[in-house]
Amino acid sequence: MTYLSQIYAIVWKDLLLEFRTRERIAAMGAFAVLAGILFNFSMDQTVVRPQDIAAGLIWMTLVFGGLLGIGRTFHLEAQDGAFQGVLTSPAPKDAIYIGKITANFVLLYIVALLVVGIFTLFFGLDLGDHPGMLALALALGSLGFVALGTLFSAVSSSTHMGETLLPILVFPLLVPMIIYGVSATSRLLADRPIADVAGNLRMLGAFAVLAVGAGAVMFRFVVEE
Amino acid sequence: MLSTASQRPDGSHVQSAVTPQAPAVSRGASPALSARGLTREFGVVVAVDGIDLELEAGDFLTVFGPNGAGKTTLLSLLGGRLKPNRGEVRVGGERLAFSETAWRARIGVLSHQTFLYAHLTVAENLRFFGKLFGLTDLDERIPARLEQVGLSDRSDFLARQLSHGMRQRAALARALLHDPELVLLDEPYTGLDPYAASVLRGVLSSLKDGRRTVVMVTHNLTQGLELANRLAIQVRGRFGWYGERSAVEPDTFEHFYHRVVEAGSA
């Protein structure tokens, strides 16, 4: 089906470009490690147990670092006007959007796993009995984040303020993701039963679905000149 | 309207059947490309101001004009990159409606931006755009196009490793990959070395196969007259003159062009 192959082409192209330039993954990865280092110095471990506050630190690192990368989504596209070539092709705008967020999701999820890995290493975290659930929570949160971030990255790239506008546009909208994501993560890290986490995961999923749906519909209005 | 609108380059007046405000006499069922009252504003600037045109399959229109005349905007409107504020564009009788995308497969655009990803190879670029256009026979198509523009030996070079002329040729291959019936070219000769320019000329001549329609925007009066059978001079968003190539003599054209531009800028 042409629609799917168009999405696949965009995902493949974005990931190939990222692999060749390493523009965003390097920045996000470095941010993750450096954030971990700074957090180490910002915790007095005689007063506070890392395990207790790790969930919040993980998600905030993911949001700030992720925004660095997502903010540049359309940067390579702007050089040589390549994106115009994409927009004037028969590929529907929602297919372009879904391709973009899929590629961004792959990148962000790699960074998410990196953050958890680095923080586990740095702070001796115990990931609890259900690391799979943790991975799922991160995945659902990342998806919603990427959906909104990519949509508004297209907006901010076309303004004078550029990427500095992105946090203002996106942070208020991310509140549900933070609330449910951090809660699920901290409960999993505290070895609470799965039943305590299921509701949060459902809400994270609902947020992701809504974000992707809204983005897919709105993207065409954002890229129109 | 301008007094030069119906004036031959040699100074004599002509009862022209083609004036800027009246559409051309229709010669077929539905023209290959038509525009009616095409208008596009950017805030208070009117880049394209009520342009009409009509082309049949096989026509080659060259649009001349000074900088700021709105030629690139016109091309963007014809290619469906921009939405007009007023008026409409039809390709093969079908209106360019922005809610659908199928008509985009019939149009090929060569802009002064190359539309190529610097960090992908020529072949990868073509394959990517080929997939976007829903083409399935890329294994045959891509080598054929590359050969046509003389880049067969560079297909695995990254786009950023190519010289400007080669990049333009790659962009041309991209523009024609899906065999479009309408080809739009924006200043294609700019910055090309003589070899690249001759390759371009060759490819453009091959486009004159009777079923494809070409609209080319250029500064260069000589190159613009070479292949065209229809001409237009755009000034301040309007066609100061719109007529047949046969109505014009290459020697006097430059003088005529300047007169039209002066009149339109007044």
Next chain:
Amino acid sequence: MPSNKLRVGGSAMAVLGVLGILVLHWMVFFWTPTEASMGIIQRIFYIHVPSAWVAFFAFGIVALCGAVYLWLGDERLDHAAASAAEGGMVFTTIVLLTGPLWGRIAWGTYWTWEPRLTLTLLLWFIYLGYFLVRSSTENPERGKRFSAVVGIVGALDIPLIHLSVLWFRSLHPTPVVVKPEGPTLHPDMLLTLAVGLISFTLLFLGVFLQRYTLAVATHLAAVREREARS
């Protein structure tokens, strides 16, 4: 011209709104009973709550007009959305100023993460994004479309934000505030509140209509000037 009727209608509503607010103030200071637990300061509630209602009502208009603007492309819808956003942001600011004032005097702290106040704070930033995106684009038409998207996505997210914040608060109940308006609402208080809601809404609608007609008139003037020049 329709805008004449709208302008007059808008002025009428605004005047009614102001009158209503004068009546409201009389009621608030001289008529309505004092709330038992919080005392006199509770009276700020009659300004605070109607402002919050208008802030969100205005945003609803912003989102709705934005959505139809994207669909139909009629400039006037964008003028309506922007006019509503201006009024909405003003009232949102009023909520954020009266809330902490009330909190400081009633409970000793300027800020508690009271769910509705939190939501209003986030709404303020969504409004900010709305205006920033309009003013920082090269092409003003794109800016209008961007702001419509901000309004629509914001409106879709606000219920979710509210749910999540409520849930978050339910985990950390603070003994201070369960119902900011007080445990019971005496019928006289209800009447005062109703007067407040109606007059604030009228004031907002009046200002909104005035702003809208001004925006349409400015736009028409710009169009005529451009036509005259060419």
